[in-house]
Amino acid sequence: QVQLVESGGGLVQAGGSLRLSCAASxxxxxxxxxxxxxxxxxxxxxxxxxISRSGGGTYYADSVRGRFTISRDNAKNTxxxxxxxxxxxxxxxxxxxADASRADPRLSPDDxxxxxxGTQVTVSS
Numbered sequence: 001q002v003q004l005v006e007s008g009g010g011l012v013q014a015g016g017s018l019r020l021s022c023a024a025s026x027x028x029x030x031x032x033x034x035x036x037x038x039x040x041x042x043x044x045x046x047x048x049x050x051i052s053r054s055g056g057g058t059y060y061a062d063s064v065r066g067r068f069t070i071s072r073d074n075a076k077n078t079x080x081x082x083x084x085x086x087x088x089x090x091x092x093x094x095x096x097x098a099d100a101s102r103a104d105p106r107l108s109p110d111d112x113x114x115x116x117x118g119t120q121v122t123v124s125s
Contacts, residue, residue: 002026002098002114009094010121012086016123020081022096022116030054030074033105034114035044036081038092048094049081052106059105064090086123093118 008020019074022034035050049070051057058070067086072079079096097112106112 004116006116006119011122017084024077029077033078040092047107
């Protein structure tokens with residue numbers, strides 16, 4: 001089992017920044033890829049970013065590339081999402097997820113077995 005706890009969400013004005021954190025416990029954190037997803041009201045959960053086990057490979061949705069940065073600290077069992085130049089359309093509940101079955105990061109939420117409870121990000125215009 002893997003337990004994931006997100007933090008760092010909040011209310012920010014457009015153009016501002018937030019850093020989300022996801023702390024993991026349970027199985028060896030460094031052994032699985034991690035992802036960030038988001039879900040806005042009335043919409044499906046969508047991919048935001050993913051990172052390989054070592055942190056050497058990172059992946060982004062087109063909508064956030066160049067504004068968001070994913071990173072991980074395996075010594076602290078934590079993955080981060082630095083979000084800059086936030087836009088109102090970034091408003092959503094953000095979830096971190098762990099893929100305990102595959103070696104490489106995937107982009108579909110269906111490929112992730114473990115999920116955090118989510119943290120709300122609200123960007124005002």
